[in-house]
Amino acid sequence: MSQTYTPVERTATGKKLAGPVGWLDERLGLAGPAKKNLRKVFPEHWSFMLGEVALWSFVVLLITGVFLTLWFDPSMAETTYTGSYRPLNGVEMSVAYASSLDISFDIRGGLLLRQMHHWAAHLFIAAMFVHMLRVFFTGAYRKPRELNWLIGLGLLMLGILGGFSGYSLPDDLLSGTGLRIADGMIKSIPLIGTHVSFFLFGGEFPGDQIIGRLYMVHILLIPALLLGLIAAHMLLLVYHKHTQFPGPGRTNENVVGYPALPVYIAKAGGFFFIVFGVIASMAALFTVNAVWIYGPYNPAEVTAGSQPDWYMGFAEGALRIFPPLEWSWFGSTWAMSVFIPGLGFLGLLFVALGVWPFIERAITRDEREHHLLERPRNNPTRTGLGVAGMTWFGLLWIGGGNDVIALKFGLDLNAITWFLRVGIFVGPVIAFIVTRRICISLQRKDNEVLTHGYETGVIDRSPDGGYSERHAALPIEKQYAVTSAKERPKAIEAPELVDENGVDAPRSRRERLRHRMRRFYYFGSGAVDKPTAEDMAHAEEHLRGSNEHPIELGEDFQGVSETGVPRVH
Amino acid sequence: MTQELEKTTPAGDPIADPGLPEHQYRPQDVDPAQEKRTERQIATMFGVATLLLLGFCVAYFTIDQDALIFVNGAGTGGWSAMNFTLGLTLGGALLLIGTGIIQWAKKLMGDHEIIEMRHPARSSEEDRSAVMADINAGIEESGIGRRPLIRNSLLGALGAMGLPAIVMLRDLGPLPGDKLMHTVWKPGMRVVNDVSGQPIRPSDVEVGQLVNGQPAIFFETDDEGHAVMHGHDVLNAKAKAAVILVRMRPEDITPAEGRENWGVDGILCYSKICTHVGCPISLWEQQTHHLLCPCHQSTFDLADNGKVIFGPAYRPLPQLPLAVDEEGYLVAVSDFPEIVGPSYSFLDRDQKKLDEEMA
Numbered sequence: 001m002s003q004t005y006t007p008v009e010r011t012a013t014g015k016k017l018a019g020p021v022g023w024l025d026e027r028l029g030l031a032g033p034a035k036k037n038l039r040k041v042f043p044e045h046w047s048f049m050l051g052e053v054a055l056w057s058f059v060v061l062l063i064t065g066v067f068l069t070l071w072f073d074p075s076m077a078e079t080t081y082t083g084s085y086r087p088l089n090g091v092e093m094s095v096a097y098a099s100s101l102d103i104s105f106d107i108r109g110g111l112l113l114r115q116m117h118h119w120a121a122h123l124f125i126a127a128m129f130v131h132m133l134r135v136f137f138t139g140a141y142r143k144p145r146e147l148n149w150l151i152g153l154g155l156l157m158l159g160i161l162g163g164f165s166g167y168s169l170p171d172d173l174l175s176g177t178g179l180r181i182a183d184g185m186i187k188s189i190p191l192i193g194t195h196v197s198f199f200l201f202g203g204e205f206p207g208d209q210i211i212g213r214l215y216m217v218h219i220l221l222i223p224a225l226l227l228g229l230i231a232a233h234m235l236l237l238v239y240h241k242h243t244q245f246p247g248p249g250r251t252n253e254n255v256v257g258y259p260a261l262p263v264y265i266a267k268a269g270g271f272f273f274i275v276f277g278v279i280a281s282m283a284a285l286f287t288v289n290a291v292w293i294y295g296p297y298n299p300a301e302v303t304a305g306s307q308p309d310w311y312m313g314f315a316e317g318a319l320r321i322f323p324p325l326e327w328s329w330f331g332s333t334w335a336m337s338v339f340i341p342g343l344g345f346l347g348l349l350f351v352a353l354g355v356w357p358f359i360e361r362a363i364t365r366d367e368r369e370h371h372l373l374e375r376p377r378n379n380p381t382r383t384g385l386g387v388a389g390m391t392w393f394g395l396l397w398i399g400g401g402n403d404v405i406a407l408k409f410g411l412d413l414n415a416i417t418w419f420l421r422v423g424i425f426v427g428p429v430i431a432f433i434v435t436r437r438i439c440i441s442l443q444r445k446d447n448e449v450l451t452h453g454y455e456t457g458v459i460d461r462s463p464d465g466g467y468s469e470r471h472a473a474l475p476i477e478k479q480y481a482v483t484s485a486k487e488r489p490k491a492i493e494a495p496e497l498v499d500e501n502g503v504d505a506p507r508s509r510r511e512r513l514r515h516r517m518r519r520f521y522y523f524g525s526g527a528v529d530k531p532t533a534e535d536m537a538h539a540e541e542h543l544r545g546s547n548e549h550p551i552e553l554g555e556d557f558q559g560v561s562e563t564g565v566p567r568v569h
Numbered sequence: 570m571t572q573e574l575e576k577t578t579p580a581g582d583p584i585a586d587p588g589l590p591e592h593q594y595r596p597q598d599v600d601p602a603q604e605k606r607t608e609r610q611i612a613t614m615f616g617v618a619t620l621l622l623l624g625f626c627v628a629y630f631t632i633d634q635d636a637l638i639f640v641n642g643a644g645t646g647g648w649s650a651m652n653f654t655l656g657l658t659l660g661g662a663l664l665l666i667g668t669g670i671i672q673w674a675k676k677l678m679g680d681h682e683i684i685e686m687r688h689p690a691r692s693s694e695e696d697r698s699a700v701m702a703d704i705n706a707g708i709e710e711s712g713i714g715r716r717p718l719i720r721n722s723l724l725g726a727l728g729a730m731g732l733p734a735i736v737m738l739r740d741l742g743p744l745p746g747d748k749l750m751h752t753v754w755k756p757g758m759r760v761v762n763d764v765s766g767q768p769i770r771p772s773d774v775e776v777g778q779l780v781n782g783q784p785a786i787f788f789e790t791d792d793e794g795h796a797v798m799h800g801h802d803v804l805n806a807k808a809k810a811a812v813i814l815v816r817m818r819p820e821d822i823t824p825a826e827g828r829e830n831w832g833v834d835g836i837l838c839y840s841k842i843c844t845h846v847g848c849p850i851s852l853w854e855q856q857t858h859h860l861l862c863p864c865h866q867s868t869f870d871l872a873d874n875g876k877v878i879f880g881p882a883y884r885p886l887p888q889l890p891l892a893v894d895e896e897g898y899l900v901a902v903s904d905f906p907e908i909v910g911p912s913y914s915f916l917d918r919d920q921k922k923l924d925e926e927m928a
């Protein structure tokens with residue numbers, strides 16, 4: 001950071017750089033864009049690392065995946081195993097399964113690669129889920145970032161498909177069972193399902209085609225699409241600049257943080273090694289998908305308690321708890337108890353997530369750009385809906401393991417199923433109501449601390465012997481952070497049922513609907529407004545009074561913990 | 570119409586922006602000794618990482634791939650020594666490199682926060698007008714609006730381009746035809762034990778017992794001793810033809826009309842393939858005669874014609890009519906009279922055809 005008045009061309013580095021930079025710029029003309037981006041500012045917050053975890057696990061997937069392709073053979077031809085895993089010696093199996101065993105037992109480091117690949121897949125999808133929740137609950141998807149939200153959903157869907165296709169490749173008993181279930185779901189698609197299944201599997205299930213086809217999907221199609229979407233995701237991120245949490249000096253019009261070159265690049269780059277290292281250590285310490293235990297796929301065998309990877313768990317749960325429902329129309333069978341939970345619920349989840357930003361915008365009619373993140377409590381309706389969705393997802397997910405739960409806790413399987421059948425309707429509603437109330441209470445608490453100060457834990461005794469706890473004002477930075485980005489509740493206007501001329505306004509029905517939705521949306525934040533400037537002036541006066549006490553608390557005082565020790569940062 | 574949104578500007582905030590907090594100096598900024606120490610620490614991390622990576626290579630060549638560590642007393646379990654060592658040397662090296670770089674960024678690189686102004690995502694009004702003018706000029710000059718004949722015929726041709734792509738997919742697989750209607754079961758085919766391939770006598774099955782069965786053809790060989798069916802043909806056939814034999818006390822069984830003689834001495838034969846989405850069913854409760862599918866817990870009552878009594882499956886479990894051949898072994902009387910396996914989009918039509926064939 002040396003401040004120098006020598007033109008950069010005459011500094012030592014400048015002299016060395018001039019050549020290459022000039023050579024490249026004369027051919028690519030990149031100095032323009034590079035000027036804008038090399039020192040681009042990235043704000044910091046721990047939750048901004050979730051997306052990075054996803055990104056870096058994807059890179060690890062690419063690296064380990066390329067290594068795996070060197071030895072994996074996606075053929076379904078029959079072979080007799082002769083490798084060094086003795087329990088399966090002489091067993092008939094597909095070449096794909098045999099090559100997975102070879103990778104695990106006869107290629108040095110192969111087991112490590114397989115386990116790193118699988119752990120990275122878990123981490124990739126988990127990080128995407130949590131990253132999405134972060135974006136949702138802080139309102140980061142609002143204008144101008146709606147398209148990036150949609151791209152993110154595409155990434156999540158492709159990630160899940162990538163995981164499923166990879167899980168199917170080793171052709172072991174579990175992966176075959178997963179395919180069998182997928183085949184049943186495909187066959188349930190009304191009218192065309194059977195044909196789709198025959199085309200996908202190249203004939204009857206399981207056939208001898210599916211692994212080869214999934215292999216192409218897994219190592220070419222999905223990674224290519226993912227790469228393209230990730231590039232678009234990152235470009236938009238750079239173009240919009242990252243959102244930031246409100247705080248002193250941080251406004252909707254600026255972004256505060258460290259420059260990409262060198263600090264952010266170093267931190268993010270270093271973080272890649274951390275993610276990679278964690279994945280490698282997990283692969284060293286924890287077995288994942290021990291395909292040798294399950295044996296080759298056999299459509300007449302299944303292991304009890306067979307479970308798909310966790311990210312398919314919610315669809316599995318939906319399949320389990322859906323009641324039998326099937327009908328026929330003119331010779332065609334509509335297997336709704338498979339189709340609706342198997343494919344419908346997944347569709348519902350992604351459609352609901354995809355349309356939400358647009359529904360919210362239709363309600364608020366908010367045309368502004370939003371670059372300051374909202375605290376979840378400050379938007380009780382959104383937060384409530386998010387928690388309701390998580391509850392729905394979580395209950396279905398529990399359904400995916402209902403047999404394991406029944407066994408572990410000695411519960412009745414039928415009772416769990418019935419509980420969940422009701423629960424997926426009632427649970428989200430309760431979760432919504434409770435969450436919204438909690439958010440509103442937290443807002444009230446914020447206001448109280450702002451206007452009455454926080455409890456210091458210091459007890460004062462007055463001359464006449466009364467005891468009271470001393471309150472102190474929050475540091476001004478915190479006060480600002482809490483109040484600055486909080487939206488004031490919007491006036492809920494009455495719907496205009498007639499226009500100026502007394503004629504029924506043609507859009508009145510829509511307006512009324514919108515009005516109702518606004519009421520629903522703003523009820524939460526409408527209930528609690530942030531303190532006004534006058535309130536705060538008042539509070540300051542009041543709390544200043546308490547600071548003029550004979551015993552000063554001091555500048556750095558942060559309150560006292562329950563054990564009586566002064567708190568420090 | 571509705572009043573516009575109240576625009577909240579920072580001016581409406583109760584607290585004025587106190588501005589960025591003052592820059593705090595780090596120990597490394599003010600104390601050259603501390604700076605040197607941090608530098609050495611970071612370099613050490615990189616150095617150890619290099620050693621670990623070398624260790625990885627040594628382990629690769631020296632450790633026996635079958636060697637186990639942490640084997641428990643019973644001589645079972647244990648971790649692959651190679652996986653453990655390779656993973657931890659690699660993981661350790663990566664973690665050290667990562668930590669070192671981040672420490673460098675945090676403790677030694679410049680740490681002045683920078684403020685950058687944002688600009689609205691939209692372009693300027695002029696740019697927008699210019700783009701619209703360009704598009705308009707393009708539309709005008711091409712005459713795409715004035716020449717619907719060209720436009721529509723081109724659109725038609727482009728649309729038709731999708732046809733080859735779709736038609737090409739036709740050979741992905743054969744049409745379903747009647748393949749899902751039939752299994753390899755034939756009148757008189759023996760039910761054999763699914764592991765040993767041995768035919769089964771009624772006396773081999775005890776009351777309460779469940780035996781996994783297969784059609785005998787999977788184990789048959791031709792004159793030269795080659796299996797009649799092999800490879801994925803067996804898997805395809807198994808995916809429909811696998812059965813279970815159960816023996817119950819005859820008085821417990823309530824056969825539906827027309828099924829009275831489908832069993833032999835209380836031995837009934839059902840499809841092993843769940844009618845939900847096709848998992849092989851395996852969990853048998855002798856007392857209740859219930860058969861539970863491990864995948865989604867559909868439960869079928871085998872004493873009551875395979876009726877679904879719980880879970881997501883809709884159709885009852887298909888039953889295979891049994892008889893005894895002249896040597897006293899259990900055989901199928903016919904193929905399954907009902908379609909086995911998961912429901913599919915035109916199962917109903919197939920079932921009608923099957924009923925006609927059987928009749």
Ligand code: HEM
Nearest residue numbers: 065066068069072100118121162163166167170219223289
């Ligand atoms: C999109 C991100 C990806 C995900 C979520 C993913 C996930 C998976 C999973 C869960 C498996 C099963 C591993 C096991 O337990 O054996 C797998 C296997 C495999 N993947 Fe990936 N993968 C991804 C990308 C890739 C890429 C980019 C490649 C190669 C270019 C690749 C190559 C392979 C191979 C060859 C196997 C079979 C290895 C074996 O079973 O032994 N994957 N993948």
Ligand code: FES
Nearest residue numbers: 843845846862865
């Ligand atoms: S496959 Fe048997 S219950 Fe779903």
